[in-house]
Amino acid sequence: MSDEKSLSVNKALTPFNMVAGIILLIGMVITILRFTGGLAAVSNLTDDNPWGIWIGFDLLCGVALAAGGYVTSAAVYIFGLKRYHSAVRPAILTGFLGYALVVFALHYDVGRPWRLPYPFIVQQGTTSLLFEVGACVALYLTVLFIEFTPAVMEWLGLKRARTIVVRLTMLLTIFGVVLSTLHQSSLGALYLIAPSKLHPLWYSTYLPVYFFVSSIIAGLSMVLFESTLSHHYFSHKMDKTHLAEADNVTLGFGKAASLVLAGYFTIKIIGIAIADNWHYLTTGYGAWFLLELLGFVALPCLMYAVGVRDRNVKLIRWTAGWTILGIVLNRLNISLIAFNWQLPSSQRYVPHWMEIMVSVFIVTIGILIFRFIVTRMPIMYEHPDYHSH
Amino acid sequence: MSLTRRRFLGWMGAAGAGTLVGRQAEAAANVHFTGYPDSFAVLHDITLCVGCRSCEAACNTVNELPPPNRPFKDLTVLDQHRRTTSKTYTVVNRFQPASQAPKSIFVKKQCNHCLEPACASACFVRAFKKSPEGAVTYDPTVCVGCRYCMVACPFEIPAYEYEKALDPKVMKCTMCHPRVKNGQLPGCVQACPKEALTFGKRKDILNIARERIHKYPQRYIDHIYGESEMGGTSWLYLSSVPFSQIGMREDLGTTPAPELTSGALGAVPIVVGLWPVLLTGIYAITQRKEKVSAEEQRLAVSQAVEHARQSAELDMVRAMEKAEKDKETAIKQAVKKAMDEAVKAQQEVKA
Numbered sequence: 001m002s003d004e005k006s007l008s009v010n011k012a013l014t015p016f017n018m019v020a021g022i023i024l025l026i027g028m029v030i031t032i033l034r035f036t037g038g039l040a041a042v043s044n045l046t047d048d049n050p051w052g053i054w055i056g057f058d059l060l061c062g063v064a065l066a067a068g069g070y071v072t073s074a075a076v077y078i079f080g081l082k083r084y085h086s087a088v089r090p091a092i093l094t095g096f097l098g099y100a101l102v103v104f105a106l107h108y109d110v111g112r113p114w115r116l117p118y119p120f121i122v123q124q125g126t127t128s129l130l131f132e133v134g135a136c137v138a139l140y141l142t143v144l145f146i147e148f149t150p151a152v153m154e155w156l157g158l159k160r161a162r163t164i165v166v167r168l169t170m171l172l173t174i175f176g177v178v179l180s181t182l183h184q185s186s187l188g189a190l191y192l193i194a195p196s197k198l199h200p201l202w203y204s205t206y207l208p209v210y211f212f213v214s215s216i217i218a219g220l221s222m223v224l225f226e227s228t229l230s231h232h233y234f235s236h237k238m239d240k241t242h243l244a245e246a247d248n249v250t251l252g253f254g255k256a257a258s259l260v261l262a263g264y265f266t267i268k269i270i271g272i273a274i275a276d277n278w279h280y281l282t283t284g285y286g287a288w289f290l291l292e293l294l295g296f297v298a299l300p301c302l303m304y305a306v307g308v309r310d311r312n313v314k315l316i317r318w319t320a321g322w323t324i325l326g327i328v329l330n331r332l333n334i335s336l337i338a339f340n341w342q343l344p345s346s347q348r349y350v351p352h353w354m355e356i357m358v359s360v361f362i363v364t365i366g367i368l369i370f371r372f373i374v375t376r377m378p379i380m381y382e383h384p385d386y387h388s389h
Numbered sequence: 390m391s392l393t394r395r396r397f398l399g400w401m402g403a404a405g406a407g408t409l410v411g412r413q414a415e416a417a418a419n420v421h422f423t424g425y426p427d428s429f430a431v432l433h434d435i436t437l438c439v440g441c442r443s444c445e446a447a448c449n450t451v452n453e454l455p456p457p458n459r460p461f462k463d464l465t466v467l468d469q470h471r472r473t474t475s476k477t478y479t480v481v482n483r484f485q486p487a488s489q490a491p492k493s494i495f496v497k498k499q500c501n502h503c504l505e506p507a508c509a510s511a512c513f514v515r516a517f518k519k520s521p522e523g524a525v526t527y528d529p530t531v532c533v534g535c536r537y538c539m540v541a542c543p544f545e546i547p548a549y550e551y552e553k554a555l556d557p558k559v560m561k562c563t564m565c566h567p568r569v570k571n572g573q574l575p576g577c578v579q580a581c582p583k584e585a586l587t588f589g590k591r592k593d594i595l596n597i598a599r600e601r602i603h604k605y606p607q608r609y610i611d612h613i614y615g616e617s618e619m620g621g622t623s624w625l626y627l628s629s630v631p632f633s634q635i636g637m638r639e640d641l642g643t644t645p646a647p648e649l650t651s652g653a654l655g656a657v658p659i660v661v662g663l664w665p666v667l668l669t670g671i672y673a674i675t676q677r678k679e680k681v682s683a684e685e686q687r688l689a690v691s692q693a694v695e696h697a698r699q700s701a702e703l704d705m706v707r708a709m710e711k712a713e714k715d716k717e718t719a720i721k722q723a724v725k726k727a728m729d730e731a732v733k734a735q736q737e738v739k740a
Binding site: 034035036037038039040041043045046047048050051074077078079080109110111112113115116118119122123124125126127128129130131132134170174177178181182185186189190191192193194195196197205208 | 472473474475507509510511512513514515516531532533534535536537539540541543545547548549550551552553554555556557558638640641642646647649650652653654656657660661664665668669671672675676678679
């Protein structure tokens with residue numbers, strides 16, 4: 001008896017779990033500091049730099065990288081690409097967790113998080129892009145939650161409730177695409193109000209379009225990236241269909257990502273041309289911009305295309321990781337690196353280590369919940385009692 | 390799942406309801422506001438400022454702000470190029486443009502109280518309001534603390550109480566709104582010993598400024614800062630040197646902040662209206678394609694089956710014919726054999 005117990009304890013004490021445990025502990029300590037000492041106690045935010053990585057990374061990157069949910073469900077349910085059906089549930093789950101964590105992260109950043117519902121129930125500031133973001137994220141989180149519930153209901157054996165939700169699939173998918181189009185683009189539009197602060201190479205009246213189009217790229221790449229990791233760690237949880245469709249999903253999504261990247265590259269060039277910003281390209285910021293545009297847009301576009309042509313699944317998966325880095329770089333450029341570019345370096349923002357730890361803490365929570373769910377619920381396999389819808 | 394008329398109408402209904410939600414945003418995007426007619430303004434004649442910091446001290450008293458780290462009499466802080474903070478609504482900085490050396494120029498900085506404020510446009514709880522008197526006021530009872538106002542402000546004015554855990558507020562100059570409503574002057578204007586600050590109706594203030602430029606063309610550059618910057622502000626400035634040399638940005642343009650985002654907001658109803666129609670259409674086309682291909686497949690299968698059946702029948706007929714023939718031959722042979730045997734037997738009997 002006692003032998004069994006120590007065995008299960010040993011099993012739980014994997015290196016991963018220990019690292020995760022330490023991160024959670026540090027995160028909780030910082031949480032206490034944040035809500036007793038204010039933002040000043042844990043962050044390097046200043047009056048000149050009111051938004052740090054909790055907005056630049058947690059919000060902007062979090063929302064972009066959670067786009068896999070709407071991209072995949074639109075591909076399968078609206079565009080009829082049924083052979084990618086096995087990718088839907090993992091993508092919806094990643095999306096749902098992503099958005100939930102974005103909202104969770106905002107509780108650290110805003111001054112009085114308990115007032116987050118105020119824009120909806122007290123006073124509506126409809127002229128604010130942030131209102132649009134807030135409203136759409138709140139609604140879309142609900143949509144993702146409902147889209148995700150069939151997996152939970154199958155797990156719990158609630159057949160009738162599941163049937164009702166499954167009937168709503170089409171409506172939810174369309175609603176999800178509308179909401180995602182709106183808030184993905186308005187995250188970029190947030191910066192439209194600050195042309196004097198954002199470097200002209202990144203500032204564009206097309207910012208909302210850039211954010212929307214790049215969210216599709218982020219969504220596709222995240223599905224690929226997430227499936228690579230899942231194949232590594234959870235392949236025992238996958239059924240035959242999932243495993244058989246995996247290569248198809250990779251090739252199809254890789255092809256789509258390559259095409260969308262090509263389009264994104266084109267509109268970025270058009271943006272420079274329309275604002276006649278060519279002369280900035282020879283400056284230091286220009287070099288940084290070109291690195292982003294050539295190294296993290298043009299290059300992955302090409303690598304995806306080569307990968308699809310050669311049916312090289314490995315190359316596509318590596319490219320997906322690279323593309324995600326590119327999206328993160330783009331969001332950080334707009335929110336932090338090219339933002340306040342005219343301020344002297346002494347007034348620029350560098351994140352405090354505790355800000356970074358909070359972001360790590362939140363990502364860790366996401367991974368732990370993801371693991372909890374996929375090892376229990378029918379995410380990567382079809383529940384034997386239910387056929388696909 | 391097939392697309393019935395009823396279901397389609399249901400979706401269209403949902404799309405229609407969505408458009409109604411978007412209407413408010415569109416209305417906001419199309420409003421053009423040119424400022425309240427009788428609003429007040431302050432003229433800061435930079436050429437008259439001597440950098441005594443009386444306005445800073447008065448501001449601190451009037452707004453009951455915490456005492457400063459160094460007394461207001463300490464004039465060395467003027468060289469630090471300070472910005473407004475949560476504890477100081479206004480600051481005076483010293484500049485020494487090369488063209489004016491060795492003369493110093495002192496510039497007061499505080500909220501400019503835009504006619505169409507970026508902070509008010511950016512706030513998602515409408516905590517900021519442009520009052521008819523000219524002040525941009527802030528309501529801390531609704532503020533969530535997202536700090537988007539600070540991102541939006543082109544003059545970098547709003548400051549935040551980062552050190553407060555439970556009730557942090559955005560802090561900025563109120564243009565002494567409560568005092569003005571009581572018929573008093575703003576604290577800084579009243580305290581200025583050099584009349585570098587003039588309070589009045591914005592219309593009149595603009596005229597005073599124009600007059601000064603007209604009367605003393607050598608003293609002033611021909612520009613009233615704030616007349617049209619970011620759509621115009623309620624604080625106006627006169628200077629002897631280009632404003633960019635004294636820490637004021639001249640590249641802000643004349644577009645009011647709300648106009649910068651109106652296009653993006655105007656797109657909301659379009660997305661809400663068009664996407665569902667388009668996506669339902671695509672869905673219907675995909676469904677139809679699948680249906681047609683399924684039909685074609687069914688047809689092809691049934692044709693193949695028919696073909697197979699026919700050829701099988703033909704084979705059967707042939708086989709039957711062959712069998713018949715074989716049977717006949719066998720009978721004939723058997724008959725012949727029997728006849729032969731009979732003949733043989735007869736011959737044997739005869740023999």
